[in-house]
Amino acid sequence: MTKFFHFSGDEPELSQLSDEELVQKAHGELFHVARAAYEELMRRYQRTLFKVCARYLGNEVDADDVTQEVMLKVLYGLKRFEGKSKFKTWLYSIAYNECITQYRKERRKRRLLNALTLEAPEEASEEKAPKLEEKGGLDRWLAHVGPIEREILILRFVAELEFQEIADIMHMGLSATKMRYKRALDKLRDKLSGASEI
Known part of the structure; x- marks a missing residue:
């Protein structure tokens, strides 16, 4: 623990x-x-x-x-x-x-x-x-996306940062950050189409 x-x-x-x-x-x-x-x-x-x-x-x-x-x-x-x-x-x-x-x-x-x-x-x-443990919830989703998308999702959902803050941390443009975020969510919706809304 x-x-x-x-x-x-x-x-x-x-x-x-x-x-x-x-x-x-x-x-x-x-x-x-x-x-x-x-x-x-x-x-x-x-x-x-x-x-x-x-x-x-x-x-x-x-x-x-x-x-x-x-x-x-x-x-x-x-x-x-x-x-x-x-x-x-x-x-x-x-x-x-x-x-x-x-x-x-x-x-x-x-x-x-x-x-x-x-x-x-x-x-x-x-x-x-790194392989994430299957615990359900966000951990289960994160296993289906690439490293950069995972980092964006963690900073967005766990750290609860704004897109501009995430872009600054990752040294990316704001539009590129939003695009990667949307792409990650689209990929998760495809993978987990039977699950509840992301």
């Missing part, structure tokens, strides 16, 4: 602040004993962040590691965060890049293992994204 960090949340007024206000407050707190604003930001996003990583990577162990790495990067990167994008967009941009890095590491490990055991690598699986 995944364990989440438990942040104190002793200051009830912090939960009423916007992300931007918390970022400003965190700037004055970082690297001091009290980091209440940073903790409130992490408490606010940790569960969804973990879900995004777990769905992208396909397992909770790697998702735990990546979530913790993202939280550390946020801690040390907040001083440089200028607020040119929403905090949420910046956070999921870090998560997206960390997930890609983790996935590439795992793929290299599999290649090395195949070479050491003299097993022929499965060419088809090399280009596939």
Whole structure:
């Protein structure tokens, strides 16, 4: 079972602040004993962040590691965060890049293992994204689309980002992002025509 960090949340007024206000407050707190604003930001996003990583990577162990790495990067990167994008967009941009890095590491490990055991690598699986557990719901849908479409769907449905935010994170144009999203949904409707509406 995944364990989440438990942040104190002793200051009830912090939960009423916007992300931007918390970022400003965190700037004055970082690297001091009290980091209440940073903790409130992490408490606010940790569960969804973990879900995004777990769905992208396909397992909770790697998702735990990546979530913790993202939280550390946020801690040390907040001083440089200028607020040119929403905090949420910046956070999921870090998560997206960390997930890609983790996935590439795992793929290299599999290649090395195949070479050491003299097993022929499965060419088809090399280009596939991580296999997701069949749990029904979104996980079941994601297994039917390619890596880029899956990332867009995860950021849209799990992180609940706007299309422009997704486009910024993935370094794609807005129209291309929307087109990929629509194409993914069309593919899912074809595959799951007997299922309920997506």
